[in-house]
Amino acid sequence: MNKIRISAVSYTNTKPFLYGLQHSDIMDQIDLSLDMPSDCAQKLIDDKADIGLIPVAATLSLPQWEIISAYCIGAVGAVKSVFIFSNCDIRQATKVQLDPQSRSSNNLAKVLLKNFWKVQPELIADAPDYASSDDENTAFVQIGDRTFGKPTRYKYVYDLAEEWKNFTGLPFVFAAWIANKPIPADFMVAFDKALKFGLDHRRELLKELPKHPDFDLEQYLMHNLDFDLTEDKKKALYLFLDYIKAL
Numbered sequence: 001m002n003k004i005r006i007s008a009v010s011y012t013n014t015k016p017f018l019y020g021l022q023h024s025d026i027m028d029q030i031d032l033s034l035d036m037p038s039d040c041a042q043k044l045i046d047d048k049a050d051i052g053l054i055p056v057a058a059t060l061s062l063p064q065w066e067i068i069s070a071y072c073i074g075a076v077g078a079v080k081s082v083f084i085f086s087n088c089d090i091r092q093a094t095k096v097q098l099d100p101q102s103r104s105s106n107n108l109a110k111v112l113l114k115n116f117w118k119v120q121p122e123l124i125a126d127a128p129d130y131a132s133s134d135d136e137n138t139a140f141v142q143i144g145d146r147t148f149g150k151p152t153r154y155k156y157v158y159d160l161a162e163e164w165k166n167f168t169g170l171p172f173v174f175a176a177w178i179a180n181k182p183i184p185a186d187f188m189v190a191f192d193k194a195l196k197f198g199l200d201h202r203r204e205l206l207k208e209l210p211k212h213p214d215f216d217l218e219q220y221l222m223h224n225l226d227f228d229l230t231e232d233k234k235k236a237l238y239l240f241l242d243y244i245k246a247l
């Protein structure tokens with residue numbers, strides 16, 4: 001049988017899932033690659049992967065897709081790794097530079113700017129150095145491990161999962177395990193069992209991970225990230241997709 005090709009996110013947020021997969025027999029059935037989120041999405045769109053932990057915003061570019069797991073990369077309140085960093089209040093920003101590695105958070109920023117903050121800064125998708133600008137009124141989106149320790153460096157810091165909660169009262173789903181074709185049911189059961197093993201062993205995993213001097217990894221993996229794809233998170237996911245379609 002051909003191996004099932006899986007693209008997972010290469011950030012710390014996905015380490016519990018990797019721990020579970022690497023401690024299970026399912027590794028023999030899969031061909032696993034670790035990619036930045038925008039590439040996870042592109043691999044599923046180009047049919048270079050069968051399953052991806054993809055930014056949920058990218059489902060809008062897939063002709064066929066199905067959620068195949070009860071787990072996700074989500075948050076109920078502040079997530080601590082998805083931000084708009086700014087030197088001015090976001091309502092005064094004239095430009096917002098987007099993170100090329102992101103699909104969901106760039107869209108979340110757009111949804112919040114339009115519907116929550118009700119402002120229309122210029123959105124820049126391909127800034128040569130998107131995370132730095134001399135201009136006081138240029139803000140930027142950034143996701144993942146590159147944000148660790150950064151919130152103290154900016155005058156205005158917006159945690160986008162927290163702002164979404166302020167806006168909608170709902171949790172948020174950044175990425176979900178999505179397939180672009182039917183996947184055998186017995187594989188899905190074994191896959192979720194492996195993911196759950198990883199989540200249940202986060203304390204063991206934490207002992208293996210390098211320490212960050214200015215970031216609380218334990219708080220992040222145990223509390224800020226919320227991995228259960230609950231009914232409320234699904235509701236938030238479909239609401240988010242509706243907001244993106246209306247941009």
Ligand SMILES: C=C(O[C@@H]1C=C(C(=O)O)C=C[C@H]1O)C(=O)O
Binds near residue numbers: 101102103106
């Ligand atoms: C919480 C995070 O969620 C992520 C954000 C994503 C996006 O913006 O497209 C995609 C996958 C997740 O890794 C993060 O990266 O920090």
